Amino acid sequence: MRLVALKAPVTDKPRADDFAVINADRPACPDGGVVARVLFISLDPYVGSRLRGRHMGEPAPAPLDEAIPGAIVGEVVESRTPAIKEGDAVHSMNGGWAEFVALGEADCRRLDRALAPLSAHLGVLGMPGLTAWAGVSQLAKIEDGETFLVDAAAGAVGGSAGQIARNLGAGTVVGVAGGPEKCGLVEREYGFDRCVDYKRDGWRDALRDAVGDPAAGGGVDAFFENVSADMATTALLNAKPCVRGVLCGLVANYHDADQAQHPLNAGLLIGKRAQLFGLVVYDFYPRWDEYVAEAAAWLRDGRLTIVEDRAEGLDAAPALFEKLMDGRNIGKCVVALDPDA
Amino acid sequence: MRLVALKAPVTDKPRADDFAVINADRPACPDGGVVARVLFISLDPYVGSRLRGRHMGEPAPAPLDEAIPGAIVGEVVESRTPAIKEGDAVHSMNGGWAEFVALGEADCRRLDRALAPLSAHLGVLGMPGLTAWAGVSQLAKIEDGETFLVDAAAGAVGGSAGQIARNLGAGTVVGVAGGPEKCGLVEREYGFDRCVDYKRDGWRDALRDAVGDPAAGGGVDAFFENVSADMATTALLNAKPCVRGVLCGLVANYHDADQAQHPLNAGLLIGKRAQLFGLVVYDFYPRWDEYVAEAAAWLRDGRLTIVEDRAEGLDAAPALFEKLMDGRNIGKCVVALDPDA
Numbered sequence: 001m002r003l004v005a006l007k008a009p010v011t012d013k014p015r016a017d018d019f020a021v022i023n024a025d026r027p028a029c030p031d032g033g034v035v036a037r038v039l040f041i042s043l044d045p046y047v048g049s050r051l052r053g054r055h056m057g058e059p060a061p062a063p064l065d066e067a068i069p070g071a072i073v074g075e076v077v078e079s080r081t082p083a084i085k086e087g088d089a090v091h092s093m094n095g096g097w098a099e100f101v102a103l104g105e106a107d108c109r110r111l112d113r114a115l116a117p118l119s120a121h122l123g124v125l126g127m128p129g130l131t132a133w134a135g136v137s138q139l140a141k142i143e144d145g146e147t148f149l150v151d152a153a154a155g156a157v158g159g160s161a162g163q164i165a166r167n168l169g170a171g172t173v174v175g176v177a178g179g180p181e182k183c184g185l186v187e188r189e190y191g192f193d194r195c196v197d198y199k200r201d202g203w204r205d206a207l208r209d210a211v212g213d214p215a216a217g218g219g220v221d222a223f224f225e226n227v228s229a230d231m232a233t234t235a236l237l238n239a240k241p242c243v244r245g246v247l248c249g250l251v252a253n254y255h256d257a258d259q260a261q262h263p264l265n266a267g268l269l270i271g272k273r274a275q276l277f278g279l280v281v282y283d284f285y286p287r288w289d290e291y292v293a294e295a296a297a298w299l300r301d302g303r304l305t306i307v308e309d310r311a312e313g314l315d316a317a318p319a320l321f322e323k324l325m326d327g328r329n330i331g332k333c334v335v336a337l338d339p340d341a
Numbered sequence: 342m343r344l345v346a347l348k349a350p351v352t353d354k355p356r357a358d359d360f361a362v363i364n365a366d367r368p369a370c371p372d373g374g375v376v377a378r379v380l381f382i383s384l385d386p387y388v389g390s391r392l393r394g395r396h397m398g399e400p401a402p403a404p405l406d407e408a409i410p411g412a413i414v415g416e417v418v419e420s421r422t423p424a425i426k427e428g429d430a431v432h433s434m435n436g437g438w439a440e441f442v443a444l445g446e447a448d449c450r451r452l453d454r455a456l457a458p459l460s461a462h463l464g465v466l467g468m469p470g471l472t473a474w475a476g477v478s479q480l481a482k483i484e485d486g487e488t489f490l491v492d493a494a495a496g497a498v499g500g501s502a503g504q505i506a507r508n509l510g511a512g513t514v515v516g517v518a519g520g521p522e523k524c525g526l527v528e529r530e531y532g533f534d535r536c537v538d539y540k541r542d543g544w545r546d547a548l549r550d551a552v553g554d555p556a557a558g559g560g561v562d563a564f565f566e567n568v569s570a571d572m573a574t575t576a577l578l579n580a581k582p583c584v585r586g587v588l589c590g591l592v593a594n595y596h597d598a599d600q601a602q603h604p605l606n607a608g609l610l611i612g613k614r615a616q617l618f619g620l621v622v623y624d625f626y627p628r629w630d631e632y633v634a635e636a637a638a639w640l641r642d643g644r645l646t647i648v649e650d651r652a653e654g655l656d657a658a659p660a661l662f663e664k665l666m667d668g669r670n671i672g673k674c675v676v677a678l679d680p681d682a
Contacts, residue, residue: 056612225607228607229607232607241624242624247607247610247611248611249611250607250608250611262606262607262608263604263605263606263607264604264605264606264607264610265603265604265605266566266570266573266588266591266603266604266605267591267603269588269605269617269619270588270589270590270591270619270620270621271619271621272619273618273619273621273624274619275616275617275618275619276610276615276616276617277614277615277616278610278611278612278613278615278616279611279614280611280612280614283582283583283614
């Protein structure tokens with residue numbers, strides 16, 4: 001079989017040229033596990049940090065040896081557990097950029113093919129969607145009529161967060177994204193009330209217009225931070241008293257030097273009576289099925305939209321990943337290995 | 342009558358010499374208000390910021406004109422409201438360093454003289470106690486058996502926070518304070534399990550010993566921050582996952598230059614799944630009577646201890662305030678104007 005590995009260790013933001021497609025043995029089926037033929041590979045921003053050994057203490061992959069780690073949806077071709085049958089569709093966070101992966105039973109969630117297109121389990125029903133749901137519904141606890149702000153709003157997490165906030169009662173949903181194409185997508189496809197383009201002059205004034213001036217009784221009730229401490233500070237400066245903020249990601253800084261600081265001003269937090277919640281989606285994996293049940297209904301009635309930036313074939317993965325690292329992707333990055341799946 | 346005013350505007354940490362005791366007219370009784378003879382004046386750290394016009398947007402007092410602002414307990418000598426009678430004991434946050442103060446009815450809380458010594462309404466039953474209660478019980482929501490950490494533990498807020506945490510079920514209560522005298526007070530009088538002296542070499546190791554190593558299943562469940570973003574970072578580094586932290590004060594930085602930053606690392610907040618709560622006690626003034634009812638029972642059965650650093654007479658206020666500004670006070674700073682009260 002074929003897989004994608006690093007040519008050499010990376011110390012900076014990975015580029016397409018850092019990867020090689022190589023041949024490898026198809027993995028053996030572990031006791032109590034399965035081998036799955038990979039149908040879809042998820043490309044996610046955290047993988048950029050992980051390739052440098054800097055994500056949540058997890059090991060970096062060995063160059064020239066191992067498939068790049070990542071979430072996958074696959075079809076089981078061999079099983080040594082009674083819980084999963086050949087032909088079952090499964091999702092795993094512990095897959096990789098390869099044609100076949102070996103998975104323990106505990107690493108798989110079986111998927112209902114009738115519920116949604118299988119690749120949706122990497123996006124709005126997958127880890128990005130679960131992340132958004134956890135932050136919006138379990139931490140920020142959005143309430144009816146509130147004003148919700150999220151950045152990286154065209155991304156898989158940000159786009160889901162705004163739609164979920166709306167579905168759970170938010171009155172005004174505002175996004176921040178870079179460039180007219182992304183902002184257009186967020187407003188048209190995701191149905192945000194407004195998406196502010198941070199690459200335009202005067203965007204801070206536009207943001208204040210969109211959320212309302214806190215000095216005049218307006219402002220953000222809850223925000224979801226994906227980008228940087230600077231952006232979180234912007235949210236706080238536009239916030240109502242007692243704002244709730246979810247700190248989810250610091251994408252702008254994933255490739256900083258070691259020991260990077262992402263400073264939030266404690267004085268501003270006190271003055272705003274802010275409540276901040278650090279979010280790590282791992283903590284919510286036990287509730288994945290609960291989320292999927294809720295979100296599948298939204299998908300069916302059109303209140304959650306799938307937008308993918310899709311590449312076909314393993315060879316196309318490195319270039320799409322470079323696009324993701326540069327923030328040039330539009331929607332959830334998925335590599336499809338089987339055009340018929 | 343006599344009052345204490347600033348000699349000139351202050352731009353740095355106020356010293357005793359910055360104040361003068363001057364004669365002034367006794368204030369007239371406002372419609373719907375009272376005049377109170379001041380029995381006790383509360384000296385609080387926030388007044389240092391307020392004197393420089395830098396506290397929560399409130400105006401600085403005019404030099405040579407107005408009494409230094411502050412909380413007081415007084416006895417009503419004249420009333421033009423049916424809700425308050427001559428002879429009533431009242432507390433007000435809007436008093437001042439003066440022998441008599443004029444107060445609107447809405448600025449007073451009537452006190453029950455049988456409940457506790459009157460000066461306690463400036464300390465454990467006063468704004469510092471209410472602040473501690475709000476953070477521990479309403480924001481951090483301490484639970485049975487948890488490990489609680491608070492700094493400035495010998496101060497009026499910190500000492501109350503640790504005792505209240507214990508009363509509400511905390512299993513281990515750890516303080517941080519400066520010097521052996523303060524640490525001894527915290528352990529002996531306030532009954533903390535341990536108070537770590539941050540002026541000693543190796544105090545960070547001592548703190549980790551006291552709260553337990555997070556890598557070995559120990560660590561802080563909830564903390565109450567009074568001092569600085571640096572100390573909050575220390576708490577976070579010694580915290581269990583999902584730690585709750587109250588951001589209450591930044592005493593170490595009250596006298597910084599304008600635009601001072603108090604940086605908390607957003608990456609650390611995410612990694613720890615921290616929940617942070619900015620606390621401004623004003624928001625809890627409507628619940629003061631509820632707090633006093635709960636805390637008076639603790640006072641009666643000895644589970645809340647009154648420790649005062651007391652000065653006698655208006656002339657002694659400036660020196661005690663300097664001591665407070667330098668952090669040399671032990672317990673709640675109170676100026677007693679009537680030795681028989």
